[in-house]
Amino acid sequence: AQSVAQPEDQVNVAEGNPLTVKCTYSVSGNPYLFWYVQYPNRGLQFLLKYITGDNLVKGSYGFEAEFNKSQTSFHLKKPSALVSDSALYFCAVRDDTGGFKTIFGAGTRLFVKA
Amino acid sequence: DSGVTQTPKHLITATGQRVTLRCSPRSGDLSVYWYQQSLDQGLQFLIQYYNGEERAKGNILERFSAQQFPDLHSELNLSSLELGDSALYFCASRGDTGELFFGEGSRLTVL
Numbered sequence: 001a002q003s004v005a006q007p008e009d010q011v012n013v014a015e016g017n018p019l020t021v022k023c024t025y026s027v028s029g030n031p032y033l034f035w036y037v038q039y040p041n042r043g044l045q046f047l048l049k050y051i052t053g054d055n056l057v058k059g060s061y062g063f064e065a066e067f068n069k070s071q072t073s074f075h076l077k078k079p080s081a082l083v084s085d086s087a088l089y090f091c092a093v094r095d096d097t098g099g100f101k102t103i104f105g106a107g108t109r110l111f112v113k114a
Numbered sequence: 115d116s117g118v119t120q121t122p123k124h125l126i127t128a129t130g131q132r133v134t135l136r137c138s139p140r141s142g143d144l145s146v147y148w149y150q151q152s153l154d155q156g157l158q159f160l161i162q163y164y165n166g167e168e169r170a171k172g173n174i175l176e177r178f179s180a181q182q183f184p185d186l187h188s189e190l191n192l193s194s195l196e197l198g199d200s201a202l203y204f205c206a207s208r209g210d211t212g213e214l215f216f217g218e219g220s221r222l223t224v225l
Contacts, residue, residue: 032212043116043204043216044157051212090157094212099170101147102214104157 002027002095006105013081021076023091032094033074081112120217132193135220137205145208146188152201195224
């Protein structure tokens with residue numbers, strides 16, 4: 001079965017500094033990978049996805065993610081963090097075995113300090 | 115606004131009771147996904163429907179059931195509720211390129 005792992009429960013970064021939220025994946029076949037963000041008391045919002053093509057994927061709100069096949073990673077990055085980026089971030093993978101379901105990682109809470 | 119509508123937003127009930135959560139997908143989307151989000155177990159996939167048919171099943175308890183109606187709205191029925199069923203329940207629909215669009219969730223509290 002497809003799965004993703006987010007090794008960090010929490011990431012702390014100062015405003016203006018670059019941020020990275022890590023994700024590793026385990027898939028059979030080609031990976032379909034996603035990042036979502038959840039603000040307090042809200043539903044998840046789609047940020048970006050990797051299906052095929054360029055290893056650097058650009059998404060919403062200035063976020064980007066780097067797909068690395070040899071390291072089976074899909075880390076989320078942003079060059080300059082904002083306080084408003086503080087939220088819960090989920091990495092996800094599409095699992096097409098037995099239907100098109102999306103499996104989420106445990107989530108990483110990002111705190112950006114002013 | 116994702117275009118996915120969920121009701122009710124909040125629900126408080128007692129153990130042993132039954133509740134129904136409702137979801138309307140984005141206009142034009144045929145699929146509906148249900149997820150449970152609790153503090154200790156993250157976001158758990160429950161079940162998926164596509165155009166009225168069940169397509170995938172995850173960690174859904176036998177006390178829980180769902181269906182998707184001809185107008186494409188979906189209902190998640192939770193019965194014989196236990197304290198541990200307290201959670202946020204999300205519905206999502208899938209866009210043409212695979213991303214999910216989530217509703218705002220239904221927060222269930224079982225007392």
